[in-house]
Amino acid sequence: MLRAATVRVSRGGSAALERQLASRHLGGGRRAASRVFPGVAGRCRHREIAVVARASSSTPPPPLALGTVGFIGAGSMAEAMARGFAESGAVSPSSMRVSRSSDAARAARWTNLGVEALASNGDVARVSDVVVLAVKPHVLPGVLTEIASHVSPETLLLSVAAGVSTSFIERAVSDARGGGGSRDDDRRFSPPRVIRVMPNTPCQVRAAASSVSAGAHSSSADLDAIASLMRAVGACVVVDESLIDAVVGVRRVPSYTGPHTTPGSGPAYVYQIIEAMADGGVLCGLPRADATLLAAQTVMGAAKMVLESGEHPAALKDKVCSPGGTTIRAVAAMEAAGVRAGMIAAVRASAERSAELGRATDEAEAKATGTGKKR
Ligand SMILES: NC(=O)c1ccc[n+]([C@@H]2O[C@H](COP(=O)([O-])OP(=O)(O)OC[C@H]3O[C@@H](n4cnc5c(N)ncnc54)[C@H](OP(=O)(O)O)[C@@H]3O)[C@@H](O)[C@H]2O)c1
Secondary structure, three states: OEEEEEEEEEOOOOHHHHHHHHHHHHOOOOEEEEEEOOOOOOOOOEEEEEEEEEOOOOOOOOOOOOOOEEEEOOOHHHHHHHHHHHHHOOOOHHHEEEEOOOOHHHHHHHHHHOOEEEOOHHHHHHHOOEEEEOOOOOOHHHHHHHHHHHOOOOOEEEEOOOOOOHHHHHHHHHHHOOOOOOOOOOHHHOOOEEEEEEOOHHHHHOOEEEEEEEOOOOOHHHHHHHHHHHHOOEEEEEOOHHHHHHHHHHHOOOOOOOOOOOOOOOOHHHHHHHHHHHHHHHHOOOOHHHHHHHHHHHHHHHHHHHHHHOOOHHHHHHHOOOOOOHHHHHHHHHHHHOHHHHHHHHHHHHHHHHHHHHHHHHHHHHHHHOOOOOO
């Protein structure tokens, strides 16, 4: 199976840095190759390096040594992650726990997956080595207060909540313990280890595009462990937390309207493209099912070509545009309709909205605690 990630380094970055980034993005022990895209480096602030690695797929990898992974929140994102972890063999269902869902159908799916449901969030936090915080952002402060006394120095908190910073989580847990910070004389009060993950639901089919970012008190071993976990269910990049809004922008669900939240994942842009391609096929006479199948398969094939060939998308596009042919005619029509400009604007609008919601979370906390802390 081929695995790939694209990383960026500042111009002038060394070959050693490229190798280090390749290994960070894809894990060690794999064949990695890097390539600087011609024609791009000269125009951009960054060189773009496509890194392609081949993972041995003959035997399933051994489970990661993460201990018990507990999910607080049993919704779409948690379920997609749990299914991906189980499917990939990274974490067995018997090593997972979940807080009981009030939705009977959802609860049954977790049971069928083989994951034990526990009665309270506190129970999940108490028995888990890695606690996945997978509730909506506006619910998270209450959950953190509830579990704070069960978060030990051995607990690693993994938050997928969009727009909620690691520092918010660290403060909320510390404040709920009544400590407001670390107490050198008592390990129980050491600030929590937090890793922020921005996954998306294709985790479920091991095709996620995730990012992981370290909190102030997590170790590089914590970050590596969670990056490995997310790589078991797709591609994963390690980014500074300040770049999460950009990650959200690239992968955001534009139509999402949930309360005070911005799920930073979602191939919704691509769903819209697939729908539109299928509409075009139907317009030209294809049955809907055939048109949708062809459109989806085309998108998947093109994405695999980008990931596995290491070639710049523009170069791949050029290769399929013969002079005076059908494809260049279509490309010209897309340019006239502003498809690329629209996509760039969508990513930017989403990243801005993500930053806006992150500020709103911090301001709400500052108002509640009277600390006046700002992001
Ligand atoms: N969905 C995505 O594509 C995506 C992508 C990236 C990040 N995220 C993040 O993932 C988080 C969850 O999103 P989602 O889409 O999975 O939402 P969701 O499907 O609505 O699931 C939310 C879950 O939280 C549970 N819950 C609510 N209040 C709770 C409480 N006090 N204690 C414990 N559990 C509680 C709900 O329980 P019931 O089952 O009883 O209703 C439900 O299982 C959000 O923070 C979002 O920003 C989502």
